[in-house]
Amino acid sequence: MIEISNVSKTFHQRTGGSFTALDNVSLTINKGEFVSLLGPSGCGKSTLLNLVAGLEQAEQGSITVNGKPCKGPGPDRVVVFQEHALFPWLTVLDNVAFGLKQKGIAKKEREALAMEQIKSVHLSKFADRYPHELSGGMKQRAAIARALAMDPEILLMDEPFAALDEQTRLILHQDLEEIWMRTRKTILFITHNIREAVVLSDRVLVMSTRPGKIKKEFAVQAARPRDISDSVLHHVESSIMEALADELDKVVKEEMGDEYSIKKNAVSDTASDSLGSGI
Numbered sequence: 001m002i003e004i005s006n007v008s009k010t011f012h013q014r015t016g017g018s019f020t021a022l023d024n025v026s027l028t029i030n031k032g033e034f035v036s037l038l039g040p041s042g043c044g045k046s047t048l049l050n051l052v053a054g055l056e057q058a059e060q061g062s063i064t065v066n067g068k069p070c071k072g073p074g075p076d077r078v079v080v081f082q083e084h085a086l087f088p089w090l091t092v093l094d095n096v097a098f099g100l101k102q103k104g105i106a107k108k109e110r111e112a113l114a115m116e117q118i119k120s121v122h123l124s125k126f127a128d129r130y131p132h133e134l135s136g137g138m139k140q141r142a143a144i145a146r147a148l149a150m151d152p153e154i155l156l157m158d159e160p161f162a163a164l165d166e167q168t169r170l171i172l173h174q175d176l177e178e179i180w181m182r183t184r185k186t187i188l189f190i191t192h193n194i195r196e197a198v199v200l201s202d203r204v205l206v207m208s209t210r211p212g213k214i215k216k217e218f219a220v221q222a223a224r225p226r227d228i229s230d231s232v233l234h235h236v237e238s239s240i241m242e243a244l245a246d247e248l249d250k251v252v253k254e255e256m257g258d259e260y261s262i263k264k265n266a267v268s269d270t271a272s273d274s275l276g277s278g279i
């Protein structure tokens with residue numbers, strides 16, 4: 001279980017100013033839960049994920065994982081970024097086995113463990129390829145396999161599918177849901193895509209900006225595996241769009257002046273006719 005209690009994070013800029021990226025954020029993520037964060041650019045999603053990863057430290061509040069303070073990165077938490085970050089000079093197999101090698105696991109055993117994960121993301125035929133020989137979707141699958149090979153309790157995913165085309169994204173949604181149902185890892189997932197958040201998550205948290213806070217949370221009580229035509233998903237999606245339209249309106253007014261406003265229908269229309277409703 002991840003417990004985030006009254007966490008605030010201020011970045012001090014080189015120019016002398018400071019910026020409060022997160023203000024008094026509290027949140028509990030249960031073991032085995034799939035939680036997504038949505039919110040306008042700059043609202044502090046990555047900052048929150050980096051704090052849980054132990055890559056940043058909060059100056060106020062506390063973050064614990066299973067009761068233990070999160071003081072730095074640990075083997076219980078692995079991050080998957082938008083950029084796959086595979087080593088270009090290693091094959092898929094060696095990339096996936098890399099962390100296991102660091103752990104001191106013998107070659108035969110680590111290759112067997114890595115192949116198991118490569119199989120689980122349907123990349124068996126590509127195990128001996130180098131990253132530049134793979135499509136974007138394959139690279140991201142390899143990155144997920146590499147994270148899974150470490151067998152962390154928690155997967156922290158920062159817009160992992162943002163650079164992929166819609167068809168590839170849909171396939172990866174299925175893959176990730178299948179992995180989650182099989183392994184019941186705790187997943188904290190960041191996206192700008194409302195549909196993606198709703199289809200994958202048990203809970204979607206909408207953040208507001210300046211300063212970053214959790215504004216509202218939405219439970220997605222739809223059967224799994226998810227069916228994209230499920231009316232429950234559509235219902236939650238529209239409620240989230242409303243919450244986000246208000247937030248975007250606030251951002252746009254701050255940046256462009258009071259006379260500018262976001263039409264709620266504009267947000268909903270673009271979203272409803274595609275599977276990739278983004279913000």
Ligand SMILES: Nc1ncnc2c1ncn2[C@@H]1O[C@H](COP(=O)(O)OP(=O)(O)OP(=O)(O)O)[C@@H](O)[C@H]1O
Pocket residue numbers: 011012013019021039040041042043044045046047048
């Ligand atoms: N190292 C840093 N130094 C100064 N400011 C920072 C730093 N990291 C983040 N910020 C600021 O904190 C705020 C939150 O950033 P963060 O990257 O968490 O946003 P985000 O919600 O992930 O945005 P996006 O959707 O664009 O990825 C932004 O205004 C950003 O400029």
Ligand SMILES: [Mg+2]
Pocket residue numbers: 045046047158
């Ligand atoms: Mg971010």
